[in-house]
Amino acid sequence: MFYQFPEDFYWGxxxxxxxxxxSDSSRGKTIFDVFYNLAPNRFFDGVGPNKLADFYHRYKEDISLYKAVGHNSHRTSISWARLIPDGDGDVDQEAVVYYHEVIDEFKRQGVTLIMNLMHFDMPAALQAKGGFENREVVDAYVRYAKICFELFGDKVKLWATFNEPIVTPEGGYLYDFHYPNVVDFKRAVQVSYNMIIAHAAAVKVFHQVVDGGEICTILNITPIYPRSDNPKDVAAARIADLIFVRSFLDPVLLGQWNAELVEFLGEHDLLPVGLPEDKQLIAANRVDFIGLNYYQPRRVKAKEHVPHPESVLLPESFFDYYEMQGRRMNTSRGWEIYPKAIYDMLMTIKNEYGNVKCYIAENGMGIQQEDQFRGADGVIDDTYRIAFYKEHLRYVHQAISEGVNCFGYHIWTPIDNWSMINAYKNRYGVIEFNPQTGERKLKRSGSWFKELVDANGFDD
Incomplete structure (x- = not known):
């Protein structure tokens, strides 16, 4: 069967x-520079944010490689700390020139650009003031967004406010895998709340500044499945859904807080502090489209044991995770492979959120030690990645055939890149990157992706 995708579909x-x-000298410090300086042992192989692929100097080459594997579109981000090194002061003119050159190169090579304002990289100077716990930092973010729109909005018409904003409270304020390494549910809720305010305010400014553009946010609204239809399992899954899905999805798409979530937070003394005008701000500034990241499902069951009254309150105080019998695993990453969830996620957008325009903003497979799959021709034969894409794309195709307003599919990521904490442990690219030499080289999946785009579909 041939899976044909809509005309003008965004592949990238x-x-x-x-x-x-x-991390060259022209960039201000981010929280990951601070984290690495404090605890380099927490980064895989001790590789920190100073050992990257040098897109700063090699962007023309890398964009050409994106084209070589068929990409007609791409999402990347501006570094807040590069453009405004202290987060809220003077704009670095070298950075302005650099981003104009990058944007112009994407256009020259025929790649439609979706520009993201923030991908976890809070400027260190603003984190020192409390990060998104501090309402003044929300104001600094909105100022930064306005500067970006004024500088680049005549060239870039598709924007995103955040990538996976929930990761900031999860990593930095709940689960201790990002700086500032706080474990405090209430503070995590406050950070989430303030990020939603920052998002809505940025959407408002965008439509005041950019003529004819559209703006979104990128959410990882991982589908959540109860172990069984037992009411207690279902109730546990609902709590997880409220926390990890509806917390951001409802404000950005419906323009309001989820009432069940507000009730739940109130019952546990977790409600954030806001301003009276916040509700109207959110209601009046919904996104034009939504980006959806998907990697793995969450599977949830009712608590097996009552939490100790002196234990730390976390989302998992209200449910347990469970491992479904017979599940398929990406053993490198420790993640379940469940392609149907991408369909379920898209159908949620159609059935519960007005079928707003959407695209798959990230989907991919991270594998360790890929060199073991190198063929005699020197090319990494990652047929497992091709199979992964096909499985997920079949479900994307099904969702589109059933009326979902999905206009694109983006992989994470074109070229193997450094990842927060995991460094180069798991490789996601369709293009191999050698951190020792800087060499880039197509994998088997890169050639396949070009064929996919050229045909605007695939045979399977």
Whole structure:
């Protein structure tokens, strides 16, 4: 069967300034520079954010490689700390020139650009003031967004406010895998709240500044499945859904907080502090489209044991995770492979959120030690990645055939890149990157992706 996709479908990939540009002297420090200086042992092989693929100097070559694997579109980000080194002061003119050159190169090579304002990389100077716990930092973000729109909005018409904003409270304020390494549910809720305010305010400014553009945010609204239809399992899954899905999805698409979530937070003394005008701000500034990242499902069951009253309150105080019997795993990454979830995620957008325009903003497979799959011709034979894409694209195709307003599919990521904490442990690219030599080289999946785009579909 041939899976044909709609005309003008966006095929491409996603990357970020934080993970590709490089830590040269022209950039201000981010929270990951601070984290690495404090705890280099927490980064895989001790490789920190100063050992990247140097997109800053090699962007022309890398964009050419994106084209070589068929990409007609790409999402990347501006580094807030490069453009405004202290986060809220003077604009660095060298950075302005650089981003104009990058944007112009994407256009010259015929790649439609979706520009993201923030991909986890809070400027260190603003984190020192409390990061998104501090309402003044929200104001600094909105100022930064306005500067970006004024500088580049005549050239870039598709924007995103954040990539996976929930990762900031999860990593930095719940689960201790990002700086500032806080474990405090209430503070995490406050950070989430303030990021939603920052998002809505940026959407408002965008439509005041950019003529004829559209703006989104990129959410990883991982589908959540209960172990069984037992009411207690279903209730546990609902709590997880409220926390990890509806917390951001409802405000950005419906323009309001989820009432069940507000009730739940109130019952557990977790409600954030806001301003009276916040509700109207969110209601009046919904996104034009939504980006959706998908990697793995969450599977949830009712608690097996009552939490100790002196234990730290976390989302998992209200549910347990479970491992479905017979599940398929990407053993390199430790993630379940469940392609149907991408269909379920898209159908949620159609059935519960007005079928707003959407695209798959990230989908991919991270594998360790890919060199073991190198063929006699020197090319990494990552047929497992091709199979992964096909499985997920079949479900994307099904969702589109059933009326979902999905206009694109982006992989994470075109070129192997550095990842926060995991460094180069797991490789996601269709283009191999050698951190020792800087060499880039197509994998088997890169050639296949070009064929996919040329045909606007695939045979399977």
């Amino acid at each position: 990939g996603a990357s970020s300034a934080l993970q590709t540009e490089g």
